[in-house]
Amino acid sequence: MDISAFAGEGQLMEVIALGLALIGSGLIAGFLAGLFGIGGGAVLVPVLYQFLTVLGVDESVRMHVSVATSLGIIVPTSLRSFLAHRKRGAVDLELLKSWLIPLPLGVILASMVAAYVSGEGLKGIFAVIAFVLGVRMLLNKEHWKLGNDIPGFPVRPLCGAGIGFFSTLMGIGGGVMNNTFMTLYGRSIHQAVATSAGTGLMISVPGTIGLIWAGWGAAELPPFSAGYVNLLGLALIIPVTTFAAPFGVKVAHALPRRTMEVFFGIFLMMVAARFLLSLNGF
Template sequence: MTPDLLSFETLGLVLALMAAGGIAGLLAGLFGIGGGAVLVPVLYQFLVLLGVDESVRMHVSVATSLGIIVPTSLRSYLSHRARGAVDEALLKSWLIPLPLGVALAAIVAAHVSGDGLKGIFAVIALLVGLRMLFNRASWRLGDDIPGFPIRPLCGALIGFLSTLMGIGGGVMNNTFMTLYGRPIHQAVATSAGVGVLISVPGVIGMIWAGWGAEHLPPFSLGYVSLPGIALIIPVSTLAAPIGVRMAHAWPKRRLELGFGIFLLIVAARFALSLFE
């Protein structure tokens, strides 16, 4: 049953959505990520309250998160680019591989169940959370980013996994770049651009994947919820430049620990829900 839209519980989740948007914007600027790891679980709970069918809840959460990431990542990218911190050469080399990975993920999303998407999110969130907790600056795979075929393959993989999670790919790109000797500030700045390359085709793909699907909430474009985007985008876009300033002024280790713990909690919650 759909709850009273004026209930205190609904109002609380609307405020939670807006708060998540603010956190997503800060994370976009701070880590070069779109904040989808925060947005997806909050959006999911919002859809539970609204009585949206379980078969599409996770799809709508992931797709709407990608839609929110578009302006957040773009604002973050332009702010970092103005500081001259972005590796434009890497972004240009990923203009084809990243969208290819995104397109493949959209095809998978069109056929995978809601529980399947939950499982994918939980596994990747677990791995990323562990990486955030145990990351060491001394870990290296090489002194510079490799060329063909490793670079395009990694770009396609980042696009694929990020789209299925509804995230901007920043954490994965940060890991990739720092493992190959790039400074963290350059990795963060470049990850904002990666978020743009993932989220724009990702939204298009999720609209296609959900076109004509049953049980979608009102005012959806494919799997993308337009009301969810309208609630969160203004807050997240305003918060992104604040995160950029923090990224260039603060040490990140304590924030990485907090974000890593959050991801482990989300992963555990989604994993447990699969057995309910």
């Protein structure tokens, strides 16, 4: 396909520049996946949104495609990050096993809801949750705990389902929520980060499948799309995110806990600001 015809005359160089920006963002996202136990979606979603804007993709599906494609990209990134953390013995496998049913159920429900939520609604969800979690991490104190250990039924499965639901609507791997959940119940930030790589895998796989289904046959989708998932975006970003993830893992295990929390909080606040500005037309 002639990309210059699709992008519009005079926009080819801009599209190429954005393609290079996507690759650069993939490197950043992969590094963050290892560093914070996230799939990099908080970085990828706004970049993908801008990429689709330049290509003239209809606004009615632009945010949905960004979220769904981000989840698809998270699959290999989360897998490699999870395997690297598990090799170090840092993953709470018992928690992940207890979420094998409730977390994917939340993902499935979010996939069904995604077809009816507007693009502005998805951006609003992203910004609000990122802001709240960012504030919590920046102002965190040792005594800010809900308990000394992660609770059982019904709190644990409900939290797992909630993490799966909201993470899917945001196009992220759940690291931002799982990190907060685990640290509020006395777990170290390093164990939370390592375990979040696992939740990213449990969210991104069914989430990608669900959003392919939810967007199948939708109008105004860009070329090379399977439902809401854009295959061109996957091809550009997956290799570099997978390459960069282990480097983030090495840094994560070398930093003290409070440094990790501050970095993570600043990162979340930047994400929230980006989407709030977007909602206001900037």
